Amino acid sequence: MTAPSQPARLAIIGVSGYGSIHLQLARESRQRGEAQITAAAIINPDQEAANIAELRSHGAEIFTDYTEMLRAHAGRIDLCLIPTGIHWHARMTIAALEAGANVLVEKPLAGSLTEVAAVRAAEQRTGRFVAVGFQDFYEPGTTWLKEELDRGVIGEIRSVRFLGVWPRTRGYFTRNDWAGRLAVNGMPVMDSPLNNAFAHFVMLSLFFVGGQDLVLEGAELMRAHAIESFDTAVVRSRTPSGVKLWFGTSHACADTVEPEIVITGSRGQAAWRYESEAWWRAADGRTERRALLDITGARRAMFAAALARLRDPAARICTTELAGRHTALIESIHRQGRIGVVPTAEVNWTGANGMTTQVPDIRGLGEALRRSYAAEQSLAEAGFRLGT
Incomplete structure (x- = not known):
């Protein structure tokens, strides 16, 4: 749980494609004083120079490998955003949980029931939560x-x-x-x-x-x-x-x-x-x-719910x-x-x-x-x- 007076510490894996949506939601939360991206994994830094400059200007550390980011920031991430391809969802979610982070992962949760079971086991083992991005x-x-x-x-x-x-x-x-x-x-x-x-x-x-x-x-x-x-x-x-x-x-x-x-x-x-x-x-x-x-409003409601869950275990998430x-x-x-x-x-x-x-x-x-x-x-x- 984060202290009520402190912005939530966010990490994000990917800022291109759908990742740009999560980045904008995080940006809006920072402007309201609710959250702050402290670490970002970006595999295409040449294409994301502007976003990297913005993130760094607000104190974020940039990585090109998500595992290195999670290792460096283990225990210091309140919520990890995972807006990546389906085949990455489970392994990235498990890695984030094991680094002490709660997770907001893009839908679907995983590519198979075996992966779902692995995520749920990690969730139980670490005592962290996973909110799934079914925005509606x-x-x-x-x-x-x-x-x-x-x-x-x-x-x-x-x-x-x-x-x-x-x-x-x-x-x-x-x-x-x-x-x-x-x-x-x-x-x-x-x-x-x-x-x-x-x-x-x-x-x-x-x-x-x-x-x-x-x-x-x-x-x-x-x-x-x-x-x-x-x-x-x-x-x-x-x-x-x-x-x-x-x-x-x-x-x-x-x-x-x-x-x-x-x-x-x-x-x-x-x-x-x-x-x-x-x-x-x-x-x-x-x-x-x-x-x-509309879709933008639903996404904002999703992001707000994930942040609320950090402070209130009863806050409703998927x-x-x-x-x-x-x-x-x-x-x-x-x-x-x-x-x-x-x-x-x-x-x-x-x-x-x-x-x-x-x-x-x-x-x-x-x-x-x-x-x-x-x-x-x-x-x-x-x-x-x-x-x-």
Whole structure:
């Protein structure tokens, strides 16, 4: 715990890419007198000269190796920020915990359940906490909706369904060494829409259902992009108590569908709509709603929660237990599902031929996803067939 009058001592591993988001959040916290980056590991110093100069001007020590940073600052880091690639999450988190730091790690928690178990063991062993960066979990409207569901405003939950479609260019999957990969140098990644861009909303769906195990009932997985993993999926599962879950996502569709979660209960319905609102409506006509923060606001809420946890063990964070449920689902999808390659004749690429800005559009997918979502069916049941 940090003294209430002292700014929290932060370390950060990486300031490029998504790391720039964490850096900005830390910068805002420093300006409010809440926190101060005292150490940073930056593997590309030539490209980050301006940020390095700024960090040094505020007293931070710069390293090019995160292990050296943790060794040099062991016992002197209150919170270590880890906004890195999926295959680095577990090992960096464990190293930070063992150096005496609490951790805010980017989602997902890890690339496998084995890694999740290792992180949780380190957390228990060191007595430190790990907050996982599922930013929308920290949104006040999310907390409100969960509390309303738990008090039974729509009765018993019968089903939860989520749909999100964000077109992604060729360049999206060439931006780093792990995008679209199943593993990198033997380390699990399992990158996909469900484990990356839309992971937030899959995890929220699991959160709304509560701590129940899932049984996978079907996973339709396919790819149009030249990647190892899938860029399109419809996944159906259920809990032992019979709650049905449906997830539909794609990065290979020209349509954009902003993420939406719909929860159907025995006496009403609720919804959570990305950067828009959360609401519930009971069968007797009663209804309530809350506006949701935009993505910047959600990230700020996440950062504030991690800092609050340093001083208050009861402060709400996305725990490794909750994040582990998401990884369990992802692992079961990859274990039981088969990734199909979409025939080139079924894909229309928008944009100039061969350009990294091209986006694939699988023929008929957009409408099929909407039908499947509305009926909580598989794509096949909704009439989607490739090559017909």
